[in-house]
Amino acid sequence: MKTARISAYKAEPVIADTPVPAIGTGEVLVRVAATGLNPLDTKIQQGFMHDFFPVVFPYTLGTDLAGTIAEVGPDVTGWRVGDRVVARTDPSSGGALAGRAVVPVTHLVRLPAPVSFEQAAGVPTAAGTAWQALFEVAKLRSGQTALIHAGAGGVGSFAIQLARNAGARVIATASGDGVEIARRLGADQVIDYTAQPFEDAVSDVDVVLDTIGGDTEQRSFGVLRRGGYLAATASPPDDALASAHGVNAGFVFHQSDAARLARLLEQVAAGTLSVLVDRVIPLDRSDEAFAHQASGHARGKIIVQMETT
Ligand SMILES: NC(=O)c1ccc[n+]([C@@H]2O[C@H](COP(=O)([O-])OP(=O)(O)OC[C@H]3O[C@@H](n4cnc5c(N)ncnc54)[C@H](OP(=O)(O)O)[C@@H]3O)[C@@H](O)[C@H]2O)c1
Structure with a gap:
């Protein structure tokens, strides 16, 4: 083989x-x-x-x-x-x-x-990580607002849909044709991160899903409401910065879970997750x-x- x-x-x-x-x-x-x-x-x-x-x-x-x-x-x-x-x-x-x-x-x-x-x-790693970050780590709920970075990426493309399906308002970052892709996936608002700093366009969100790290992660603390949650997949968030902003932050380390993967595939089969x-x-x-x-x-x-x- x-x-x-x-x-x-x-x-x-x-x-x-x-x-x-x-x-x-x-x-x-x-x-x-x-x-x-x-x-x-x-x-x-x-x-x-x-x-x-x-x-x-x-x-x-x-x-x-x-x-x-x-x-x-x-x-x-x-x-x-x-x-x-x-x-x-x-x-x-x-x-x-x-x-x-x-x-x-x-x-x-x-x-x-x-x-x-x-x-x-x-599906397995990207959708599993999006689910784990939004619901198991950040505890995103219906009616809340989530900022999802890299909305046209592997994790982000699933996260937009999962957050939207859960009744959240979704803001995504993307660039080029990624802006339209993120919109089509269900984002209510898409920020072209190459045209303006995302922090100029968004504030007081309940959850940030950061899949970029570095400078994007640092600037993300400031767009959360007090008590909000930053879930990071690329690099561990800075605890001191989180405390300084009065928010919570955690690194998402993907844990394989066959039951979670089965539920995600059922959503793909049902046409509610693409x-x-x-x-x-x-x-x-x-x-x-x-x-x-x-x-x-x-x-x-x-x-x-x-x-x-
Ligand atoms: N900790 C874990 O267990 C775990 C699990 C899964 C993934 N991850 C990590 O999470 C990260 C993302 O994974 P992924 O599968 O989603 O990656 P990916 O599919 O490679 O992400 C690509 C996307 O990122 C976008 N992007 C790049 N720079 C950006 C920026 N500054 N702002 C907004 N969007 C930007 C690109 O859009 P443009 O082309 O428009 O720039 C592209 O659509 C990776 O570092 C991965 O290793 C970690």
């Missing part, structure tokens, strides 16, 4: 022919149809995540996958060969950018019939996919299509 792997940090991903991995207790083998990229993949490749997710080389990249079960472990019940599934593998294991991937059954979610493999592969797909790229051009992901300017999700053999 083909895999996209690296043999050292900072090495370019190489497409290699590798043996199909063996499954162990509590695992299934998934024939991967599509893999969704995340900034996490390029950060792992660059070695930036070593302290959180150490890897063993050669490392097969990718965590978010959709496909069909090709083999089930002897002790596995409730899953059959041919079942359509979605999963997020542990980042230290990776393995999603491959013809077959080993997945523990605890990570498996059934893929509802109307959802394509390409859509499904875009997956913004930037592009679908075949595995043999995964270098292009990685370069675009690393650019930081994706419009939603970059999906790598696997060979079907």
